[in-house]
Amino acid sequence: MSIDDFTALVSRVTARAADRPLDAALARDLNDALPGHGPAVGAIAQACRDAIRAGWMCNREAGGIRYGRVVKPGPATHGFSIDVVDMDEVVGPHHRHPNGEIDLVMPVDANARFDGHGAGWVVYGPGSAHRPSVAGGRALVLYLLPQGAIEFTPAA
Numbered sequence: 364m365s366i367d368d369f370t371a372l373v374s375r376v377t378a379r380a381a382d383r384p385l386d387a388a389l390a391r392d393l394n395d396a397l398p399g400h401g402p403a404v405g406a407i408a409q410a411c412r413d414a415i416r417a418g419w420m421c422n423r424e425a426g427g428i429r430y431g432r433v434v435k436p437g438p439a440t441h442g443f444s445i446d447v448v449d450m451d452e453v454v455g456p457h458h459r460h461p462n463g464e465i466d467l468v469m470p471v472d473a474n475a476r477f478d479g480h481g482a483g484w485v486v487y488g489p490g491s492a493h494r495p496s497v498a499g500g501r502a503l504v505l506y507l508l509p510q511g512a513i514e515f516t517p518a519a
Contacts, residue, residue: 364410366419370434372410373445375403376467377507381441385463385509390486399468399482408469411447411503420447421503427453436511444511448504450477450497457516459492462509472500492516 364372376397383389397403414420414433421429429449436444443465448455451471466485468477476499478485487493495504 364413366433369410369414369420370439370445372407373434373505373507374440376407376465377441377443380443380465380507385465385486385488387486389465390484393465393484393486397484399484404467404469404482407467407505408503411469411505414447415449415503421449426456427451428455432511436508440507442510443507446506446508448495448506449501450495450504451501452499453497455495457492457494459490459514459516460487460508461489461512461514463487463489463491464513465507467505467507469503469505470500471502475500475502477502477504 379396380389411420420433421431423431430446432444432446434440434445436442464487466477468480468482468485470482475497477497478493478495
């Protein structure tokens, strides 16, 4: 799968989230329409695994986290950037989401949890902040940032 193919695959999600508040209602909608163990999320997870093996995704590493911005925000993704991280029993750097963040948790290990969540969608509203963590094994996490906005901050 090429980056263009991957962008087209994920743009189905960004189209659903475009122009909507990043809130609990969006999280419910995404989890209902695109469940964590459903075929659409399965296709995204497989595409991520294939891209990591091919070397064009998660090709950077820091603090035990493999990561990378896959797609910059633009019209094809309805203004969202697409990033993917590969985390295994690790806590990441504290950061703030000026415009919010939409996360797709894709456990590699069945018991892996991202910020306490298993497979599926997690939405953080504008101005939220956290230290992302994965416990219980390894997980891939795809995150969508409106306008690509993220601010790394000292831990609060």
